[in-house]
Amino acid sequence: xxxxxxxxxxxxxxxxxxxxxFNRQGLFVAGYDKTPTPLTETLESEGIAIxxxxxxxxxxxxxxxxxxxxxxxxxxxxxxxxxxxxxxxxGHEIVKRAAVLGRLTCEKHGLCAAGTHGKTTxxxxxxxxxxxxxxxxxxxxxxxxxxxxxxxxxxxxxDFVVIEADEFxxxxxxxxxxxxxxxxxxxxxxxxxxxxxxxxxxxxxYTSLIQPGGALIAHRGLRIEERLQEGVRxxxxxxxxGDFHAENxxxxxxxxxxxxxxxxxxxxxxxxxxxxxxxxxxSIAAIALAQIAGADAESIRKAMASYSGVDRRFDFKIRTDExxxxxxxxxxxxxxxxxILSIREVxxxxxxxxxxQPHLYxxxxxxxxxxxxxxxxxDEVILLDIYxxxxxxxxxxxxxxxxxxxxxxxxxxxxxxEQLTDLVRQRAKDFDVLVVLGAGDADSLCPExxxxxxxx
Numbered sequence: 001x002x003x004x005x006x007x008x009x010x011x012x013x014x015x016x017x018x019x020x021x022f023n024r025q026g027l028f029v030a031g032y033d034k035t036p037t038p039l040t041e042t043l044e045s046e047g048i049a050i051x052x053x054x055x056x057x058x059x060x061x062x063x064x065x066x067x068x069x070x071x072x073x074x075x076x077x078x079x080x081x082x083x084x085x086x087x088x089x090x091g092h093e094i095v096k097r098a099a100v101l102g103r104l105t106c107e108k109h110g111l112c113a114a115g116t117h118g119k120t121t122x123x124x125x126x127x128x129x130x131x132x133x134x135x136x137x138x139x140x141x142x143x144x145x146x147x148x149x150x151x152x153x154x155x156x157x158x159d160f161v162v163i164e165a166d167e168f169x170x171x172x173x174x175x176x177x178x179x180x181x182x183x184x185x186x187x188x189x190x191x192x193x194x195x196x197x198x199x200x201x202x203x204x205x206y207t208s209l210i211q212p213g214g215a216l217i218a219h220r221g222l223r224i225e226e227r228l229q230e231g232v233r234x235x236x237x238x239x240x241x242g243d244f245h246a247e248n249x250x251x252x253x254x255x256x257x258x259x260x261x262x263x264x265x266x267x268x269x270x271x272x273x274x275x276x277x278x279x280x281x282x283s284i285a286a287i288a289l290a291q292i293a294g295a296d297a298e299s300i301r302k303a304m305a306s307y308s309g310v311d312r313r314f315d316f317k318i319r320t321d322e323x324x325x326x327x328x329x330x331x332x333x334x335x336x337x338x339x340i341l342s343i344r345e346v347x348x349x350x351x352x353x354x355x356x357q358p359h360l361y362x363x364x365x366x367x368x369x370x371x372x373x374x375x376x377x378x379d380e381v382i383l384l385d386i387y388x389x390x391x392x393x394x395x396x397x398x399x400x401x402x403x404x405x406x407x408x409x410x411x412x413x414x415x416x417x418e419q420l421t422d423l424v425r426q427r428a429k430d431f432d433v434l435v436v437l438g439a440g441d442a443d444s445l446c447p448e449x450x451x452x453x454x455x456x
Contacts, residue, residue, distance in 0.1 A: 007031030009074030102174035115183030125286035273307035333370035372405035387440025428456035
């Protein structure tokens with residue numbers, strides 16, 4: 001019988017949701033991570049034992065018995081991890097985080113959001129819509145929701161669990177969704193998949209995992225060969241057409257409203273709580289999942305208006321007539337393009353500057369022309385060094401590849417993360433709309449940058 005859980009990579013946002021889930025059930029939870037962060041400090045304050053040295057001697061006694069401890073790891077943990085090797089030698093069962101989530105989708109009705117981008121926002125929206133309805137839900141999300149200050153929700157009375165379905169390392173192949181959205185399928189993680197064809201094939205396989213009686217809600221225009229089991233319902237959606245789509249879109253005065261057309265019943269006057277245009281698509285997908293689960297129109301309407309967003313997803317720090325400062329997790333060229341277009345649509349006519357920190361050497365190597373093209377939609381780019389995450393440097397792959405291909409005439413600067421706050425301090429009065437883009441650690445400077453800008 002499993003009475004304790006040990007997490008290798010305990011500071012990961014997705015891992016932390018499971019840690020909290022098991023901890024809330026009174027089970028012993030511990031783990032290792034390379035670096036302390038505000039998230040790991042919060043987890044420790046909640047009673048989860050985390051240490052920061054890859055040392056088997058630091059593993060708590062409660063987690064040393066293979067018969068009572070399940071070890072959960074993230075693919076970011078290196079193969080030569082000492083603790084991973086120790087657990088293997090002791091005969092512990094060792095599984096990926098996704099495998100644990102997969103077990104949950106077999107126990108409850110899994111409502112999943114997959115896609116290269118948009119999945120965190122879509123799943124967080126769907127979870128909020130269901131929690132605010134009579135249906136309720138459990139949820140395991142890829143970001144901290146501002147409505148609840150956490151990345152998981154627990155409702156033992158609900159038969160539904162909302163899960164962000166991550167394609168990295170084929171993790172989503174462990175899931176068995178009752179219903180799933182696929183928001184996009186733009187090639188990514190080519191260090192894992194090798195080719196765009198293999199990446200698309202992983203989504204094709206994912207569609208075969210939807211349970212009979214369930215549903216696929218796919219964004220229009222996806223280049224995926226669907227392999228649905230018999231009895232799976234199939235819907236499509238997009239902003240302007242599809243089984244689910246928007247009509248009478250109104251953008252202005254800092255608000256976005258629209259009327260939803262849906263096979264489960266139209267809903268008038270949807271008011272987006274986070275008014276950026278890409279959230280029209282995300283909200284349509286989230287509402288589709290909520291309607292399939294049985295949420296009613298009035299609760300959906302009220303909940304969408306009260307949705308506050310997710311940390312680092314169009315996360316406004318300052319929003320006045322004189323100055324806008326926000327951060328966004330966009331780290332793929334198409335995400336960046338959509339982010340910039342959404343910001344420009346809401347703040348039409350204003351000068352937009354982005355700080356961009358490329359994430360991963362392999363992603364920069366594979367997509368640097370596309371990054372440059374997307375960033376060239378800005379008025380100014382401040383480019384930081386590559387954030388390596390799990391990777392070793394690749395000779396010749398630096399941010400300079402992107403910098404050199406930005407459109408002629410664009411204002412551009414190269415700097416380091418360490419020098420960024422000094423640069424912002426020197427130029428504080430120059431900024432109109434400033435956004436920090438990327439999945440690295442530059443977002444950690446946002447509190448200091450916010451203070452600098454408020455005191456400019």
